[in-house]
Amino acid sequence: MAVTLSAASLVPIAGAVTPAHAAARVDNPFVGAGVYVNPDWSARAAAEPGGSAVANQPTSLWLDRIAAINGTTGKMGLRAHLNEAVRQAAGKPYVFQVVIYNLPGRDCAALASNGELGPTEIDRYKTEYVDPIAAIIADPAYANLRIVTTIELDSLPNLVTNAGGTATATPACDVMKANGNYVTGVGYALNKLGAIPNVYNYIDAGHHGWLGWDSNLGPSVNLLHQAATSSGSTVANVQGFVTNTANYSALKEPYFTIDDTVNGQPIRATSKWVDWNRSVDELGYAKAFREKAVEAGFDANVGMLIDTSRNGWGGPNRPTGPGAKTSADTYVDGGRIDRRFQLGNWCNQAGAGLGERPTAAPEPGIDAYVWVKPPGESDGASQYIPNDQGKGADQMCDPAYTGNVRNNFKMSGALGGAPLAGEWFSAQFRELLANAYPPVNGGGTPTDTVAPSVPTGLAGTTTATGASLSWTASTDNVGVTGYQVFRNGVQVGTSTTTSYTDSGLTASTAYSYTVKARDAAGNVSAASAALSLTTQAGGGGNPGTGGCTATYKVSSDWGSGFNADVTVTNTGTAAVNSWKVTWTWPGSQQITNLWNGSLTQSGASVSVANAGYNGSLAAGGSTAFGFGAGYSGGNTAPTLSCTATG
Template identity: 45%
Template structure:
């Protein structure tokens, strides 16, 4: 156990230092607007419902039997739109482009009534997953700026969309890749420091656009040294934009992941026979078991780094409910610390590092604004029912495979069988998410 702590500390310290050493100059971008943004774009707004995703959900609902009413409720919920390639900007056959979605959001907005907020995800950073699928299509920061960010920023700035509220999640997983990059991800930190400030700056030019920089989740950055290193890099990135800390309106947490909001039967300070649960294989010295406490800690670290108090989280609850028959109803009575944690935790994955089409996962809280302190909104950033991939694209999606050892022995992937390629509709996964939703969908 101690070895894993020193390993993580050494990697984070080295890479954070390298990242912070990258040129700290402010990027040259067009002048930003001086208009004042609302602190929380989700407050008082109605979320955009993606018609294509909703249609897929309703088609599955038609075959859903006793789950049909719940599936129909789910199909009416807002979800994010992912821009994960150059082609996704203008659309492809069978897939709407950015303008199509923005026009759709305008159509869902009542004239003179409640504003609509549409959530977008930028996911096309060069070398975005560090040799792991999906690796992305762009090779340099210059390509990212001119072929991806500039066209998106130009569309968002069109006058027709000025009355929409636009929340943009900026590059899921990129911060963790930059922090923990080593030999197979040697360029991740440099690319992050070059590309992310430019993206933030271009987004900030348009007053109704709000940037939420992804900070992954507690299973990646829950260790105190990791969290503090992340906050330092976020502050460094903001410092390289003309608007400084104002270029980041919030931080995105748990995007496309499964960490629960709360572990009701566990507390990080619990002990059994003088042994803390932080020493268990499941916790592995992490300071956070759940996203609620992680959000509070990240907020405190960012405020201490110079961000305003009103900065808040966009917390993805699309599949962190962990309901169903496997959900424990009480704390374990075991006196063995590892058994106690295994029997008490609601997160039923074999390890907190598995992420592909997880068996037993359920929908979490429905999307809504200001649900808790320091959270701007619960959102379904990952569209429920959209596949993470299959074994043809990534060994971590092989239902018969194992994830590589990181802290201990190999663990099963826990991936569902029969998955289609990444980004395609997966009816069985949608059904499982609705069946295992917590709270249950009525």
Template identity: 60%
Template sequence: MQVSRRRRRLALTSVAVGALAATGLTFASANQALAEEGCEVDYNVVSTWGGGFQANVVITADEAINGWEVKWDFPSGTKVSNAWNVGWTQSGTGFTGKDVGWNASIGSGQSREVFGFIGSGSSATPGRFTVNGDVCNGPTEPPTSTTPTDGPTTGDPGGGGDKVDNPYRDAQVYVNPQWSARAAAEPGGDAVADEPTGVWLDRTSAIYGNSSPTTGSMGLEDHLDEALEQGADVVQIVIYNLPGRDCAALASNGELGQTEIAEYKSEYIDPIVEIQGQAKYADLRIVNVIEIDSLPNLVTNVTPRATAVPNCDVMKNNGNYVDGVSYAASELGALPNTYNYIDAGHHGWIGWGDTNPQYDNFFAAAELFGSLIGENGMTADDVHGFISNTANYSALEEPYWAVNQNVGGQALNQNPNLPWVDWNDFNNEKDFTEAMREELIDNGFNEDIGMLIDTSRNGWGGDYRPTGTSTSTNPVTFVDESRIDQRYQKGNWCNQAGAGLGERPQADPEPWIDAYVWIKPPGESDGASEEIPNNEGKGFDEMCDPDYDGNIRNGNNPSGARDNMPLSGHWSSEQFAELLENAYPPVN
């Protein structure tokens, strides 16, 4: 299933090349990427003006070249409008230039100005150049094993900090003994107690172990040491403590105030980086799931949207979500053994793509993620991929109906009287992640990024699961009888009654998906069903109240939440039992 891409309009400045060259201005800058072979690319900005610039490209070859192809990634938003002496293409931020025959040859040790171009957007020098596949502009000797790599590399799984294409492939993933013990203690729980789940660092004290029901007495270093004891290859850590966290919800508000970005960096992220960077963990692949439910709020829950929340307006205006996420990705990404996956919401939140900014979530979200590149020194290489449906319930697939299916004479996603679909381009996470991945690449991320999907609670099995497509010609009845997701509305996120365990964690389920994962430990609450005083900074959110009739963000539908639930992160035996009973695939 493909998303209909909106038409993009770019204002490109047209300037005579001769007049530009006559200025004689030079703003030369050298790229610092590490070299695999001897080559050099000089990217010389010779003139700039409001919104535009001209640059000339010089290639220096250590060995003779007869035919060249140069590639780089621009900063997000930079576009080429005209170029000369080169055959060129641009896809997203990726630029490729090829010789045009007469300028193909560059002698050994010689430099040649091979082409020039006019661009709009940032004139900053790209961070990495290749010529004929070789990385240029650095020392010809490769870095030692103790030097952080310049970015992810593909290949077979390996230790010593060598980054691999997919950290989950052929890997043993760490089982959190605290969650495992809780699961095994429940009737039937031993069938899933050995599944790997995420370790949530939801407060600064969780880094060191705070004996809370949420994280237990084990700190980050304890978990990493235990992973070594288990012989695990991969451990999953949830980075989750932004200032003003979860601005549109109260159940998972955090400890840091909206302006405490300095504390977030120095007291939370920096200690995590220091621990993960210890030499004894060099052979562990540490997957960091970075700040769920944060950046998508800056798209959907801010002014002038009808769904705007004052706290989200504050976080968009002060920039601390962007600042915090990019800082975390940059600092953690600099380590040779880490794999960062940034949260991308889910199809029921971000699935609407539209040319009208008032209704566009999909393209706007991808652009926002792309805007992180360059912030706090974060590069595309610092992001190994993105994750969807973290701690949520959106279906992995809807096998019995499609959003563009024609029922009653109209496509379902064009029917104004079908609230479950509500014009969304997607009805499942597999289609959403495939399309979002392509859009993220168009916005500056590497072509080899992978996606994760949290399947811990999106199985929707049990007695209510349909076994085939409805025969009704009424669109509403057709969708209600065909859909496996049994929520009242896709915006319902708290302790959903009737949910079940989803696909068990596994690597490479689809070409674009690195893994199905259980980042949210099944059995841990999303929030209290009534107000419970606490010292964890967690408020009472009405979306966790089973009697709540909803708000504009869930279409004024009932919350669908379970009753008698504890604070977020605390254990619920009743919920765990229901997840087991409604698991799909069923738990044997």
């Protein structure tokens, strides 16, 4: 069950509460706990017109330089915040969120958020930054708090996409990859903070518009694993990962999927916005990242956080349905929630809005939606502003900038007149409030903390490959806006009515369904009573059988190697449970890495079976896998064979 995170219902008491014992460690620190409201941020938010509607939301404390540990002019230090968190907690389970953000050579591909430590100052990072933070957090006075850390934004993702000969590499990122201080520094922070029993470490994992491509996802997980096992750390120090931090990627894109086609062509290959990226929104990316992380050796219960502070994209420009299918671009661009010029745009984006309110356990595998980036704090300035924090000016923060290779030479989309990164940007906060989705008080919807009633009367009928569901409507004081439908405990869709049609099922198979209601304030009900349904037998007395075809396409070729994508389509009349594609190379090609499938390779003979999550295909449905390969001489395409079983 999702739980709205807020400190509004807690009554602070005078004086700090000293815990009698350390808090017991839990699987998800956000479940059953209040979350700290930063009074510095809360006061600034409440001072804005309409800002009091969200001023009680929990946000993270950013320690972006050494001086921030003890506090700077007008801002409390770490110990003062922790004392306030103990006061707010009043003896109840309570989460305190803090961002660890001061690596040497920080943010090597940007300028607005550069830091105070030079590329070689790893020793200062350890002794003057991480060690003092750990010493304060380890104070027994804070042992009852659940302290959630976000470890070093953007650093490791920069090494994946902006270093080592990539098309978007920068000299600064190449330096950081060569000296190893990003990996060393992240490992040191994990090891030092992970030794404190009530600390829950989450490593930054970029966002879907940065690492969602198959060629980036695997290497990024492997690099994070390398960091998690460096400097004496182990994967046991990693509670999970956080995505979309300080970014704008839409949580869900309801009006298109990666499997959609326009004019018979997959949008993955033909939409400039999608551009071969298999992740089209942040929730899908977070789940895919989690699966890859478990495969790479992280704990099977590892959790994900998604920063929803600025990815609502509401207001009058929010699409209400898919775009026209005249072309892939009009279809995707007309229906996408994310209204940026390009997925690489990151600085003070115009038109953005507050996203989902902080919520515990909203989806399986997702520990919480959180506001890591406090709304209203600037991403950076377009013109240099004198400062002692090492922060420069960045063209991506200039509304007139026409872009670079990292954002495909698109306009920056930034708001003008921004202050230094981390400073209050009133115009941005007001725009985020006006464009919030779900809306907030002052934006058309009353503030509400009461969950809707539970849907009742869930019933349904089946075919061999689908199920039709219906239920009795819920009621709520601000009105139910939709329903979430779960199959076998995993959300499979949403509906704005009291009915839903599920598809892609396997014949003669039992499924369990539940439904949750959602209201305009973002509250979600408990699940309905479960409904068990069994699909009908497949046609011809042979349930679940089908055939398949596989098509092969080289997406890039650089002379000694190439990337290719293979699309698998169920050509039968019933759903299939698994598939396998085989071929024999006609030349010297050899696969070096493969995604979304299981590879068996012996000499020139290749066999690729489905992964655990993409074997089931409805009649007419399709999926894809891809790989990178090397070769010498010719690169003739192979002839593929595909077999499928029910």
